[in-house]
Amino acid sequence: MGHLTSRDVYKKEKKLERIDKIIASQGIYSRSDVKSLISKKRVAVDGETVKSANIKVDPEKSVITIDGRELTVKKNVYIMLNKPKGYVSATEDRDHQTVLELMPADFAGRDLFPAGRLDRDTTGLMIITDDGVLAHNILAPKKHVQKIYHVELDIPVTEEMARGFAEGVELNDGVCKEAGLEITGEYTAKVTLKEGRYHQIKRMFGCYGAKVVELHRLTMGNLHLPDNLAVGECRELTEEELKLLQQQV
Numbered sequence: 001m002g003h004l005t006s007r008d009v010y011k012k013e014k015k016l017e018r019i020d021k022i023i024a025s026q027g028i029y030s031r032s033d034v035k036s037l038i039s040k041k042r043v044a045v046d047g048e049t050v051k052s053a054n055i056k057v058d059p060e061k062s063v064i065t066i067d068g069r070e071l072t073v074k075k076n077v078y079i080m081l082n083k084p085k086g087y088v089s090a091t092e093d094r095d096h097q098t099v100l101e102l103m104p105a106d107f108a109g110r111d112l113f114p115a116g117r118l119d120r121d122t123t124g125l126m127i128i129t130d131d132g133v134l135a136h137n138i139l140a141p142k143k144h145v146q147k148i149y150h151v152e153l154d155i156p157v158t159e160e161m162a163r164g165f166a167e168g169v170e171l172n173d174g175v176c177k178e179a180g181l182e183i184t185g186e187y188t189a190k191v192t193l194k195e196g197r198y199h200q201i202k203r204m205f206g207c208y209g210a211k212v213v214e215l216h217r218l219t220m221g222n223l224h225l226p227d228n229l230a231v232g233e234c235r236e237l238t239e240e241e242l243k244l245l246q247q248q249v
Contacts, residue, residue, distance in 0.1 A: 016056035019045065022073060023064065024109060042067050076131040077110060078242055079103065081234040082225060083126045083217075089117035099126060102234060115139070116220075119199065124149070124217030125225040127245070128234070134246070138220065144194045145221050149201060150184075152214035157181075157189045161208050165191070169204045173197065176204060190218070222247050 115135035165181040180192035222244040
């Protein structure tokens, strides 16, 4: 039988976290709420009543219950939002409502942020999470995470625009990567981007004298915005949807 090395002990200790921190991290209770629950003997770990908020447990292996109900501990959450107009993609803003204001109260205690941005007047698929690694990979230029948008213009979409997008439109901050433009109607198109510059689609069409009237994001990587998620609504990703998102990042 092998002996535990110092590295094994370090890894084991690293997994252990204070019980009050674990429970509070789930966004349902504050740290002070948790201490109150513990003082009232309402919290148990593996069937034993917790007597102190200082005890450390392994959140991946221990069964934590509150009033007899098991607490499902999630390291991170991944929320799909069908963003409405009028909201900014930020954690806070003095002048406008943010997308975080659309999140359910159950997540109020988590450090959520939007993984990427959509303009205030743009709608569609957004991911709200507290997973910094995933968010970084979604945004990293080297990852080339593909995003598809529905676009409506104030003038007819032309083949000239499609050819220009395929070659790479030159903006004042450099030439864009080649982009797909599929004409879907006289004034509508689907645009596929592999980068995310500031107001990129609006600026690209602006080079052809066109103004974007409506802009709606349909996909991020392999993840599609479902038809049954209404504008302004959000929900957690399913395991399958999370895998689809992770496949490209």
